[in-house]
Amino acid sequence: MRKGAVQNENSQYKIIAVDDDPGVIDTLSVFLRRSGYNLTGLTNPVEAVERIKSEHFDLLILDFIMTPVHGDAVVEEVRKFNKDLYILLLTGHKDLAPPLETIRRLDIQGYCEKSDKQDQLLLLIESGIKSIEQMNTIKRINEELSDTYEKLEKAYMESIETLRQTVEAKDVYTRGHSDRVSAFSVLIGEKLGLSEEDLRILRIGGLFHDIGKIGVPDSILLKDSKLSDDEYSQIKNHPSIGAHILSNATIFADIIPIVKHHHEKYDGTGYPSKLKGEEIPFLARIAAVADTFDAMTSVRPYRTALPMDVVKSEFQRCAGTQFDPQIAKVFLDILENEFDKIKEIQEKYSA
Numbered sequence: 001m002r003k004g005a006v007q008n009e010n011s012q013y014k015i016i017a018v019d020d021d022p023g024v025i026d027t028l029s030v031f032l033r034r035s036g037y038n039l040t041g042l043t044n045p046v047e048a049v050e051r052i053k054s055e056h057f058d059l060l061i062l063d064f065i066m067t068p069v070h071g072d073a074v075v076e077e078v079r080k081f082n083k084d085l086y087i088l089l090l091t092g093h094k095d096l097a098p099p100l101e102t103i104r105r106l107d108i109q110g111y112c113e114k115s116d117k118q119d120q121l122l123l124l125i126e127s128g129i130k131s132i133e134q135m136n137t138i139k140r141i142n143e144e145l146s147d148t149y150e151k152l153e154k155a156y157m158e159s160i161e162t163l164r165q166t167v168e169a170k171d172v173y174t175r176g177h178s179d180r181v182s183a184f185s186v187l188i189g190e191k192l193g194l195s196e197e198d199l200r201i202l203r204i205g206g207l208f209h210d211i212g213k214i215g216v217p218d219s220i221l222l223k224d225s226k227l228s229d230d231e232y233s234q235i236k237n238h239p240s241i242g243a244h245i246l247s248n249a250t251i252f253a254d255i256i257p258i259v260k261h262h263h264e265k266y267d268g269t270g271y272p273s274k275l276k277g278e279e280i281p282f283l284a285r286i287a288a289v290a291d292t293f294d295a296m297t298s299v300r301p302y303r304t305a306l307p308m309d310v311v312k313s314e315f316q317r318c319a320g321t322q323f324d325p326q327i328a329k330v331f332l333d334i335l336e337n338e339f340d341k342i343k344e345i346q347e348k349y350s351a
């Protein structure tokens with residue numbers, strides 16, 4: 001697309017930036033307006049909260065350490081009346097960054113350190129805009145849903161298809177991954193004797209478990225060298241971003257626990273919420289097994305698939321630490337006795 005066209009598209013999104021240092025606002029204004037964004041810059045955080053109350057904005061960029069109130073307090077206030085706003089936090093020196101827990105609790109979608117180079121911030125804004133587009137699409141679909149069952153069913157299937165295509169377009173290396181995670185999850189669910197309704201949630205939840213990767217810059221997602229801690233923590237935001245994107249549609253409410261918690265570990269060392277044991281939603285524990293199995297057994301540009309005996313011993317070793325022991329046991333049983341079903345899924349949805 002031509003540069004002018006991109007700028008035109010960017011101008012439909014309203015960004016509000018808040019920093020008590022007018023110099024930062026000036027710099028942001030120059031470079032964001034150059035990229036075509038529609039920016040409102042404010043130096044007073046209290047005034048900013050009032051503006052957000054009375055005016056629509058898509059994205060908020062705000063400084064963490066400010067007077068008279070810090071950025072996290074501003075977000076706390078804003079979240080009381082606005083859950084949709086996409087929020088990026090700017091931090092000064094690394095040590096001054098708020099703890100990750102705070103970032104997740106307040107539903108902040110990303111943060112980056114202030115620097116003279118604005119590239120990282122620009123990438124985060126671009127990813128943010130993509131997430132906002134998704135959120136708007138979902139919102140529109142949700143609003144358009146008529147109350148007749150037939151139309152609802154049709155819109156539901158269409159929205160699933162639209163979203164699926166976006167997820168797959170994002171990362172060619174994981175094409176097929178979502179389908180396989182979905183099918184493996186259903187297989188485990190059937191083995192556990194779950195209801196039709198739970199199987200449906202597992203199927204759709206598996207398809208969308210990684211939708212939040214839309215909000216992670218490609219430069220990080222597709223990097224084939226080692227990730228820095230900062231980059232890794234941005235990847236770790238994908239479950240929360242996914243849950244945020246889907247939170248606008250009531251029809252997706254029941255799959256959000258899977259999207260949000262598929263990287264939790266049974267011993268409480270996972271993310272984003274460090275949930276432990278049965279605190280982790282049951283269906284998310286199933287999806288976690290399916291997701292890890294697929295990650296171990298699919299070929300990526302930077303590594304080959306693990307041999308099946310290694311995979312099995314990993315599931316044995318990690319039952320009770322990474323995985324729910326009961327689910328790991330059922331899955332090992334499938335690997336041992338019904339491997340043809342696994343093979344069938346792998347062949348059907350090969351990348």
Ligand SMILES: [Fe+2]
Nearest residue numbers: 209210262263
């Ligand atoms: Fe994931």
Ligand SMILES: [Fe+2]
Nearest residue numbers: 177209210291
């Ligand atoms: Fe995944």
